[in-house]
Amino acid sequence: MNEEAYNVALKSALTEIKNVCPDMGRSFILMNNGTLIAGDEQNADPSVERAMSSLQDLAEKAASIGGLNDFLIEAEDGKVYVSRINNMYFITALSKKTDLTYLRTVTGVILPTIIKVLDSISLEATPPTPLRPAPRFPSTPLKSTPHKPLTEEEAVEETVEEAVEEVEAPTPLEAQETEEEVEPESPKPITNLPSQQLIVDKFGGLMVRSDTVQIDSEVLQRWGSLLDVKEIREIDVETFNGKTARCKAKVISDQKLEGRGLIRIPEKTCDTLEVKRGELVRVKPVVPEQESD
Amino acid sequence: MPIKKKAPQIGTPEQVEWAPKIEVKEQLADLRSVLEQIKAREGVIGYILRAETSASVDINDPTKIIDYAVLSASVLESGEGLLEAFGLNKVCSIVAIGENLKVLLLTIGEHRVSVFMEKNVDHDSICKELL
Numbered sequence: 001m002n003e004e005a006y007n008v009a010l011k012s013a014l015t016e017i018k019n020v021c022p023d024m025g026r027s028f029i030l031m032n033n034g035t036l037i038a039g040d041e042q043n044a045d046p047s048v049e050r051a052m053s054s055l056q057d058l059a060e061k062a063a064s065i066g067g068l069n070d071f072l073i074e075a076e077d078g079k080v081y082v083s084r085i086n087n088m089y090f091i092t093a094l095s096k097k098t099d100l101t102y103l104r105t106v107t108g109v110i111l112p113t114i115i116k117v118l119d120s121i122s123l124e125a126t127p128p129t130p131l132r133p134a135p136r137f138p139s140t141p142l143k144s145t146p147h148k149p150l151t152e153e154e155a156v157e158e159t160v161e162e163a164v165e166e167v168e169a170p171t172p173l174e175a176q177e178t179e180e181e182v183e184p185e186s187p188k189p190i191t192n193l194p195s196q197q198l199i200v201d202k203f204g205g206l207m208v209r210s211d212t213v214q215i216d217s218e219v220l221q222r223w224g225s226l227l228d229v230k231e232i233r234e235i236d237v238e239t240f241n242g243k244t245a246r247c248k249a250k251v252i253s254d255q256k257l258e259g260r261g262l263i264r265i266p267e268k269t270c271d272t273l274e275v276k277r278g279e280l281v282r283v284k285p286v287v288p289e290q291e292s293d
Numbered sequence: 294m295p296i297k298k299k300a301p302q303i304g305t306p307e308q309v310e311w312a313p314k315i316e317v318k319e320q321l322a323d324l325r326s327v328l329e330q331i332k333a334r335e336g337v338i339g340y341i342l343r344a345e346t347s348a349s350v351d352i353n354d355p356t357k358i359i360d361y362a363v364l365s366a367s368v369l370e371s372g373e374g375l376l377e378a379f380g381l382n383k384v385c386s387i388v389a390i391g392e393n394l395k396v397l398l399l400t401i402g403e404h405r406v407s408v409f410m411e412k413n414v415d416h417d418s419i420c421k422e423l424l
Contacts, residue, residue: 026379051371051378058371058389064360065409066392073372076382080375093379 025093032087034199
């Protein structure tokens with residue numbers, strides 16, 4: 001499912017929750033990939049972004065109490081309530097007199113339901129898995145227009161098209177034919193490389209090589225399988241400002257950080273790319289020439 | 294007649310100009326005794342009491358002290374960050390609840406108290422007792 005449509009749905013959910021709980025102030029949803037969704041007519045200013053980054057840090061350090069499920073800060077002028085829903089955090093400012101039980105009930109029902117529906121839609125629209133016999137790329141670029149915001153209607157159409165493609169997947173015989181047809185063209189360079197958006201996590205140290213980034217082993221394996229290569233040694237990192245860097249890829253060394261959709265980039269490279277911790281970057285594998293032949 | 298010089302005296306904390314420290318010390322002693330009582334409650338795992346220059350830690354499992362101290366600092370930092378982002382005032386209390394445990398963090402005067410407990414413990418009553 002298109003990320004933009006996902007965000008729009010969650011944004012609407014925040015607005016609806018605010019309608020039900022008028023005591024609610026600004027509210028946000030911090031998604032597991034680091035994306036911050038703000039409620040209606042709200043902006044995530046730098047102080048909010050800093051707070052979210054600090055919240056992510058806390059969530060990591062809260063392993064000693066079994067993760068961070070609920071977080072309530074009572075202040076002199078109000079309170080802030082943070083609640084984990086699936087893998088996301090719902091964050092809202094509240095007045096002092098807010099009935100927290102009521103808010104918990106409302107958010108505990110609305111948000112999980114919406115997320116469940118969105119997840120089920122996105123599962124249906126998942127692109128082909130690496131279980132296919134040979135790497136096969138869709139004729140239309142998978143994520144060729146990520147910057148262009150899609151309307152909800154367009155997003156739904158896209159989802160439906162993808163679903164139809166899956167339903168009409170070739171039979172084994174057809175698949176063989178497709179393979180035979182594809183084989184002569186294999187020397188051609190692969191143009192539609194898989195790409196993935198990952199959250200930047202900085203790391204540094206004396207022995208850290210600035211040309212080597214760390215990403216999930218699962219991502220590297222998936223790409224290796226998709227591209228039919230033994231190992232992905234290099235990747236291209238592209239920021240949303242258009243800056244790119246080619247780096248060597250290694251598996252994330254810290255097990256706690258695995259499976260979180262992170263890319264750990266050395267500080268120097270972060271500075272070169274002008275990216276900060278928590279920002280999103282697009283990552284593509286670089287296909288080794290010998291192996292792709 | 295030569296004037297006899299007075300030998301310089303080393304001032305004890307009680308005699309120095311920052312005399313309010315006496316009150317802080319008393320407050321600290323009170324807090325410790327309250328915390329000891331709280332610690333004796335069922336389900337309370339321990340506490341960390343931090344002043345500007347000192348800290349008292351009493352945690353059932355000593356191997357967890359560092360984890361809890363780091364968590365306590367992160368909870369406060371994150372809480373203050375969120376309050377700043379939402380334009381709210383100073384922290385009164387913070388509760389962070391995990392899958393197994395929860396931590397209550399209070400700022401009492403110069404002191405920062407973190408009480409770690411099991412999820413089913415009533416942290417509101419602890420909060421009232423401390424404030």
